[in-house]
Amino acid sequence: MSLFWKTYLRxxxxxxxxxxxxxxxxxxxxxxxxxxxxxxxxxxxxxxTMKLKHSHFLGKQELFQGPFGWWFKSLGGTPVDRFSRKNxxxxxxxxxxxxxxxxxxxxxxxxxxxxDKLRSGFYHIAKGAGVPIVMIGxxxxxxxxxxxxxxxxxxxxxxxxxxxxxxxxxxEGKIPENGVAHLL
Numbered sequence: 001m002s003l004f005w006k007t008y009l010r011x012x013x014x015x016x017x018x019x020x021x022x023x024x025x026x027x028x029x030x031x032x033x034x035x036x037x038x039x040x041x042x043x044x045x046x047x048x049t050m051k052l053k054h055s056h057f058l059g060k061q062e063l064f065q066g067p068f069g070w071w072f073k074s075l076g077g078t079p080v081d082r083f084s085r086k087n088x089x090x091x092x093x094x095x096x097x098x099x100x101x102x103x104x105x106x107x108x109x110x111x112x113x114x115x116d117k118l119r120s121g122f123y124h125i126a127k128g129a130g131v132p133i134v135m136i137g138x139x140x141x142x143x144x145x146x147x148x149x150x151x152x153x154x155x156x157x158x159x160x161x162x163x164x165x166x167x168x169x170x171x172e173g174k175i176p177e178n179g180v181a182h183l184l
Contacts, residue, residue, distance in 0.1 A: 018147030035173030137171030
């Protein structure tokens with residue numbers, strides 16, 4: 001699959017800017033701005049070419065049942081129980097505790113629509129698991145996967161979110177008007 005994704009990304013003009021912090025065995029990866037279903041496709045391509053074998057995404061448990069469950073798992077999907085007594089953050093923190101190598105990729109917006117603020121689940125997952133946050137922008141304007149700095153949640157949520165918004169504000173999503181620049 002690596003050759004397929006390298007070829008697909010190259011033919012479509014995509015490149016990578018910045019180096020992924022491979023020394024991290026565990027982290028929350030936030031990928032944005034999330035404005036289109038194409039984000040998932042391009043994200044899968046870079047997940048493969050950057051060799052992030054231990055990166056996963058969350059999906060409702062029902063996706064992993066039935067005939068396509070194996071496919072979602074093979075893509076790095078991890079099921080969560082929406083009806084569990086534990087909320088989504090607690091379930092994700094437990095996933096980190098049970099593994100030596102685990103990366104969880106999430107969208108800070110939580111939707112492809114324009115948002116008034118970023119969701120905070122990814123932040124609380126990183127804080128609860130004691131892992132850093134790695135920012136990755138999919139810039140459709142420049143056709144670049146931009147790997148930003150990584151940092152541990154400081155506890156000053158407002159300052160950390162300002163840093164995150166500043167990073168993603170300069171990244172153009174597939175549908176630019178649904179980006180996060182207006183949150184500055």
